[in-house]
Amino acid sequence: MTELPILSLVTFLPLAGAVVLLFLDQDNPGLLKAWALAVSVVTLVVSLPLWAAFDPSQAGMQFVERIPWIEGLGVQYYVGIDGISLFLVLLTTFLSVICVVSSWGIEKRVREYMLFFLLLETGMIGALVSLDLFLFYVFWELMLIPMYFLIGVWGGKERVYAAIKFFIYTMVGSLLMLIAILSLTYVNYRTTGVLTFDLLELYRLPLAPNVQYWMFAAFALAFAIKVPMWPLHTWLPDAHVQAPTAGSVILAGVLLKMGTYGFLRFAMPLFPNAAHDFAPFMMALAVIGIIYGALVAMVQTDVKKLVAYSSVSHLGFVMLGLFAFNLQGVAGGLYQSLNHGISTGALFLLVGVLYERRHTRAIADFGGLCKVMPNYTAVFIIITMSSIGLPGLNGFVGEFLIMLGAFGASKPAAVLAATGVVLSAAYMLWMVRRVFFGPLEKEENQGLADLNKLEWGYLLPMVLLTFWMGIYPGPFLRKMDATLEGWLAHLEQKRVACEALARPDLLALLKGAPGEGAAR
Amino acid sequence: MTLALFVVFAVLAVAGAVGVILCKSPIHSAMSLVGTMVALGVIYLLHHAEFIFVVQLMVYAGAVMMLVVFVIMLLDLRAEGEAEGRLTGPKAFGLLLGGLLGALLLVPLAARLTGLTGDMTTDALVRVGSVEFLAGKLFGEYLLPFEIVSLLLLAGLVGAVTIAKKRL
Amino acid sequence: MLEYIWLIPFFPMLGALINGLAGRRFPKGVVNAIACGSIFLSFLVSVGATISLAGLPAEERFYEQILFQWIAAGTTSIDLGYLLDPLSSVMILVVTGVGFLIHVYSTGYMSHDPGYNRFFTYLNLFCFAMLTLVLGNNFLVLFVGWEGVGLCSYLLIGFWYEDAAKAAAGMKAFIVNRIGDFGFLLGMFLIFWEFGTLDFRTVMEQAPTTLVVGGALVTAITLLMFLGATGKSAQIPLYTWLPDAMAGPTPVSALIHAATMVTAGVYMIGRTNVLYSMAPTTMAVVATVGALTALFAGAIAITQNDIKRVLAYSTVSQLGYMFTAMGVGAYVAGIFHLMTHAFFKACLFLGSGSVIHGMHDEQDMRHMGGLRKYMPHTHWTFLIATVAIAGLPPLAGFFSKDEILWKAWDHGFKAQWLLGFIAAGVTAFYMFRLVFMTFYGKEKFDHHHVHPHESPASMTGVLWVLAGLSVVGGWVGIPAALGGANHFHHWLAPVLDAPSLEATHAAAAAASVGGVAWAAGAGADAAHHDPAEYVLMAASVLYVLAGISLAWFLYLARPELPKAIAAKVKGLYDLSYNKFYVDEIYQAVFVDGCLALATFLWAFWDVVVIDGAVNGTGKVVRSLGGGLRQLQTGRVQGYALTFLFGAVAVAAYFAVQAAF
Amino acid sequence: MTFEMADLRLLAPHIAVTVTALLVLLVEAFSPGRRKGYLAYLSIAGIAVAAFFTPGLFGPQVLGFSGMLAGDGFAAFFYFVLYAVGVMTLLASEGYLRDERMEHGEYYALVLLALVGMMLMAAATHLLVFFLALETMSIAIYALAGFLRSDRNTEAAFKYFLLGAFASGFLLYGIALVYGACGTTQLHGIFKHFAEARGLTTSPMALIGIGLIIVGFAFKVAAVPFHAWTPDVYQGAPTSVTAFMATGVKAAAFAAFARVFFTAFPAVHEVWSPLLWVLAVATMTYGNLVALAQTDVKRMLAYSSIAHAGYLLVGITVGTAGAGTGILVYLLAYAFMNVGAFVCVIMLGRFGQENTDLDAYAGVGFRFPTLGLAMSLFLFSMMGMPPTAGFIGKFLVFKAAVDEGFYWLAVLGVLNSAASVYYYLRVIIYMYFREAPEKPAVEGLRGGASGTLAAVLAGAGVLAFGLVPGWAVRLAQEAVKHLA
């Protein structure tokens, strides 16, 4: 391979930057921040050619790099992107820059903060580009650690509880997924005689539907926790509320997408029969999540928690789209993943701005802010509108495609999901009214400053993106098309092929109930 | 005859063992233990393990128990207090488990030996004598264990010294 | 000219962008010029485009312009495109025309408001959205405009955000509209999965072959879309937001909540009339809801004292007429009324704005009276518009409303006709009650504090233009029965009465209960004049006059009577005065119910059940650990005991294994 | 068969270490000074010499000393694990002993003697050699546990000794029964007997013998319910010795466990496997549960080591070559991460005050960033987080379980791992998420350059085997080939 290994560069630049950070002067926060910014910007710049050079007509993996890693286990360093991961990678590099900028106000332990941020970026990108299950798992878990620290060290009052909840919730899921990975590779080994974690190889492995059920369940659990799907969502509000602003942005913007990405990349194409058979169940959970998240968001008294619950609702939409099993739904789901990253990310940034000024996020502490912070209000309302899916802004495109797809798959699900449209307007606008409108009564709020240049600096790109992605989504959707069509075709093809397979008696394969071995 | 002797010394050995765990005074226990050891030595003899018999008497019943008794005297240990005699819950449980263990250890008796496997036949012993035979083994086949034991004793020595010495 | 139709929405958007981003730094004059200029430019383009359109042969009067592909997923492709045909040409003319007038009016009305540039930004933005709505070439673009106008409505109702109630009204408007959108979206999905596209022209062309007349699918589609319409156009059951929407500045009420946005639902039905015609059940529902709303809102308007609220309920009522028209299949009549209503209701609202302006923001009619001598222009224009809405010939309202009632009768919707007919008298009554209470009789305001004065020329000028339109606006649609040419009908016929659909109409009507007569009448509309038409016309004129007389009697001749009557039928009066408590019922059932459910889900399900399970597991595990920890007593013989226990267990296990 | 010169090749590493031990004792006896730190480096030099002789052992299995000692990849692999443990322990001990004012050559000699015992355990192919090696190691460790002579030291030594001797009795009884059943205690000989004599697989003598041998192993590896000594002894012993015990003893015990059971008793795998299944589950669950309730870091690590024994028992239960690979790599990882963690614990203490209470760790992470980083690394490795060595070990063990259809075992294993996260994270919480009090218990770091070096070595190992585990995995795979 003579080409530049762009993916590896994008993945490991932040890590290299983090290592350098270790050797920079701890007492010079300006330098540390500048360095972190430089690293993230360079990463973003390096990642942009991915978009430009991405061939939208090709369904397969592009920018592939493949080196053996642990030969005895068939583990490879194998990365590549397709239309599914392309934009998530770009979203990650983009949001990382935004986050570093938005963290300019951090004063406590700047070096460690930036270090964890860059580490997190490596973890996220790595997980998105991995095409080897082992490699993926490594990055997948690697993401946890920096996030754990970001919440735990720079978080709010209940940060310890939130951090540990976040960590253990995720860990339980991913460990069960690890078992499924092991089983999968073993079955592959038994079938083909090759021990490999190569995802694309494993795609081709025919699996009896009942075997798929179990493996899918394990994968789905891990990803559903990450998404998070109802009823596995309760770590999210805590984590979001306690995390520092940039942490929330990354959490909402990218980490949650790892869950949906996991479904797209792993759980569904590896186990299409299971995905297909469980689809009603998953859709039901998604719909419950949509409505439940929205309802619970409505009665929150803390702005950040409200936004967090709104994420539950929005991610419900994404999941609904994925399990619609049609191009509209899946494309919508993927697109909505990006949108949610932008709009909810921006919402968290906005809440952070407010928190920095007032050190409270309780809705009751505000009111009438529009008078003193007109620009802020304007941005907030734009993002709100994006979040509730106003046509012309990004949220709508995704939501529309999702519901369109879902409607084709299951009318009741789509009908119920569409109530989310009403509810999201209700909780967001009610919050907006209470925070920004009405008389400016609280004295503490009288002197609040409007957005400053730095805040404009990181909010403006987000706002522009909401418009761009809402008005002219073509450049995004077009690059997903071929991949998703191939994806759906693969799903269907493999599903049909596997349907015919004999279903082994799983209990007979099970070993290790005590006493059983001796009985034979 | 052998059998009768075995039974007699077996009873003695058990009596000694019971003495070890029943005697209130440690010195009595030690004496009982010596009794058991001697009885066992005789039983070894009955099994044609003359060399072991000697070692048992000299090293075990002699040297080791001497050391024990010495320490008992050194620390001026008397009979144990009131608590010793009482049967507490854990003790009862211990007795019960001990009984169970004893029963389980009898289970192997159900097995038959699969046959002769060794070269220490009466024949060979008559030819070279048991001590010589063992010595040959010890310095031939069993050289490695023998060397390890020297290490073990060194470790025991150094260990005992480091622990027992007031200041190093 | 047609290829420039994209400019029609573009100009206001540009205006909104400029004023929105930089308006704060401009002097007011510049803001004015940008706002009014941009909408005026679109008006000019609209006129030009309409003339070009008129130049084409009747059956080729449409022009579609695709700007770019908007949403695409595989073969699904939805374009952002504009469609100009006679129907949308009427709409853009109304929107840009009335819109321009109201912009001009606002320059006077809002001149002292600190949020001047913000106001015009929103107003321009609204025009952009509304124009997108009416020009959209597919359902989704229509929906973009649909939501866009909702957003602007939200922003403008809550324009004076410092008043919590006003902000709440904006929010209410948006959310209630969203309920309607819910239906609209679902309707769209049904269409998409049936037709594979959302293009108006394709759908309308394929509908007769793809759908079954009176079938469940088309009924579902149309009913869901109608749900959207009830939200946007304030029909039962989603009308409650509109009266509250009067919290916004009066020009907004005039433009958005009277002349344009609220008629979007009517326009939408007109746009998709092919589908509606195939769904007789829906038609009956639409007609009934429309007629009921017309009467119901009128019944509330009778007792209201807030000048804008009366007008708001009147708007709801008039919209009800329009829906009745759509429901009975008289699409042209519906659109006709839409247009005339835009003129006179804008005039009324702006007049009321002028009154409020002159009365220092007083809105309660009980504190007015005798204003005609202080503000003659306002008075005269207001009176003209009132006559127009009451439906006296030859003013605009007469022709449009009468056509609706006649068509309802003629198409066999007798019950709906009756409701509408009653409502006509009620309308006359409450509108003249308004006029009498405001401009006539005793001066009931406090002379020390309130010095009523006429508004500036920029406002009265606009009033006169609109009053003029209220007079002549109906003349384009004088029915043949009265010897008119009914240009309006002919203009819209290619869209709303496509000949190819005649057969479908007939079949649909045959399937419908009330539509037998209509089936006969549909084809021969223009040629045949039923004598009943004249009888009904006369009856309604007399009836309206009776209503006016009653108003005169109660509020000018015997002003003490209303109170007495109110006291006598207190129950009924309170019911009407309190808007039949619908808001309260909605609040209790839906809002409070929703919040209670949400609180339950959060406080109980989330915190107690799920987190309880999660934390509970943790707690149980940890206390288990704490309990097991107690086993570690520190006594070595205890350890030996557990050891022995284990050894016995292991030995026992192997003993058992050996035994078997 | 008698002694041949060629056998010395197998014994060269042991001889090197033994000679070093004797040398240390000699130097100690004749050197007047109080500073004896250099003896640690002398010992390390000895280990280096041993390491020099070790690579030659990789390759096909060679039996020496009448089939009592094996020279094979398996043994060599463990030698290297033990060298690593030894070197790190010695490095850490040097500064630790200086700080505790207990610099004595006997300490290093005992460490080396124990090391020889451990190495012999890993290589023993005869139960007698194994037993003697075990005792050599144990006796040295008993003494080391009480080395600093504090109350806790002595108590630890006492408890370990008494229970150790008690367990030896059971182990020996088991060996006797196996001897009785087979007539030999050479592992391959036992295997042959099991293979030939059909009755042996159900012989009560053989089976109960195996059972009692399991009891003996279970005690050494600290499996529930034979674990009770572990927390007390680990907590009471000098921390450097704890590190040595936790890793070296465990590695040696598991090496012997694997060798004995994979070489001698595979014929009855179906009999002992279910029992070990239960032991494994009980061990990891108990270890994790009680670790959750600990507030003392050292004691918490002791319970965590019980849990780790549980995961390792999974490997024994499964009993395949893959499982063997898992055990080897796991122990390699475990050696680095656990010694590392204990070294960090040492560094945070000071003379007369160990500072092992969690409260003492408040804010430590930011006050001592490198130490915090290292400790976090070790803890994450123990959790099994990639890309650390701990993950690779767990991965291989669970992979072996899954491959053989032991799904429940794997599931319970990972659920346990998830639970364990809580107490490992708690240390991190204290280190990073809490601010240090006004007058922190930890004033500075001790252990000196050697301690730091030990921590760095451990950290490097944890990372290296996490990031490029390929060659270690391959060595382990090769090593277990000669086992059966």
Place this chain on the structure above:
Amino acid sequence: MMIPLSYALTLSAILFTLGVVGVLTRRNIIVLLMCVELMLNAVNLSFVAFAHHLESAEGQLYVLFVIAVAAAEAAVGLAIVVALNRSRKTVYADEVSLLKG
């Protein structure tokens, strides 16, 4: 006449059990030590008996080595007793319980 193997093994089991029971029931550390010795002795008996019946020297050699081990253990054990007595002033096992939980 040969002593039946089962006789010796039974005796061995009894002695071993008595040793175990002693470890569990006595308090005095030195007695505990002696009980452990008793257990080792019991095992030795098994070895000797097996050696005799198998005509194998290994059993006897085991006994030799075990005696050596026992001696070393006794030395270390007694040293610990002395050390305990010095630091805790007790020879009772149940009083040595500083470390627990």
